[in-house]
Amino acid sequence: MNILLIGAPGTGKGTMSELLVKNYGLVHIATGDILRQSIKEGTEVGKKAQSYIEKGLLVPDEVIHDIIVERLKKDDVQKGFLMDGYPRNLEQAKDFDKILEEVGTDIDLVVLMELDEAILADRITGRRICKDCGQIYHVVNKPSKVEGQCDNCGGELYTRKDDTLASLKTRLDEYHHATMPIIEFYQNKGLLKHVNAALGKDEVYAAIVKLMEESNDQH
Numbered sequence: 001m002n003i004l005l006i007g008a009p010g011t012g013k014g015t016m017s018e019l020l021v022k023n024y025g026l027v028h029i030a031t032g033d034i035l036r037q038s039i040k041e042g043t044e045v046g047k048k049a050q051s052y053i054e055k056g057l058l059v060p061d062e063v064i065h066d067i068i069v070e071r072l073k074k075d076d077v078q079k080g081f082l083m084d085g086y087p088r089n090l091e092q093a094k095d096f097d098k099i100l101e102e103v104g105t106d107i108d109l110v111v112l113m114e115l116d117e118a119i120l121a122d123r124i125t126g127r128r129i130c131k132d133c134g135q136i137y138h139v140v141n142k143p144s145k146v147e148g149q150c151d152n153c154g155g156e157l158y159t160r161k162d163d164t165l166a167s168l169k170t171r172l173d174e175y176h177h178a179t180m181p182i183i184e185f186y187q188n189k190g191l192l193k194h195v196n197a198a199l200g201k202d203e204v205y206a207a208i209v210k211l212m213e214e215s216n217d218q219h
């Protein structure tokens with residue numbers, strides 16, 4: 001099954017991805033993670049992307065296109081993929097259709113994670129991530145047992161450079177202007193389903209699983 005997770009920053013796409021990957025063996029493709037890794041490794045893609053990410057702006061489409069094409073060449077995507085943070089605008093959504101046609105696969109379900117924006121700031125500024133295994137924490141809602149240290153692997157926890165209020169404002173503007181048009185795009189294809197991301201983690205997860213089962217029944 002191939003799924004897209006769409007939602008503003010802080011709606012819990014990463015947390016839901018962790019669960020879905022663990023329980024369903026889906027391949028997690030998060031363009032944000034790939035870009036941050038490229039920056040860490042100092043690759044050409046990383047150099048092109050860094051200033052955009054730090055400002056909270058979208059990285060140019062051609063950079064993202066190449067990342068997706070490369071990633072979909074790997075055999076593991078046959079297990080089904082979970083796209084997290086891609087596509088981010090209408091151009092990417094249309095381009096993705098072409099890429100999928102070339103690869104010979106399709107999208108089964110698009111999940112839109114909906115959350116009151118007043119809650120987003122709190123989720124984003126409290127987010128901490130493990131440098132080594134990527135596990136996501138929150139200083140209030142999901143603290144690690146030892147402050148600054150990952151429960152799973154003992155790795156150091158860090159705050160993303162773009163998880164500031166200033167950057168969040170730009171990222172939300174990008175979401176409204178660039179990303180929201182893709183909601184209609186997938187609605188028109190009959191693929192879009194809504195999830196209330198304000199619910200607890202288990203309830204949000206259960207809602208997504210239900211949508212996956214319904215989608216499976218239809219195919």
Ligand code: AMP
Binds near residue numbers: 033035054088171
């Ligand atoms: P995320 O981890 O999904 O919140 O993404 C972090 C940042 O990476 C975004 O604010 C953008 O600067 C960049 N980014 C991630 N995915 C995309 C994409 N599909 N298109 C353009 N920029 C992206």
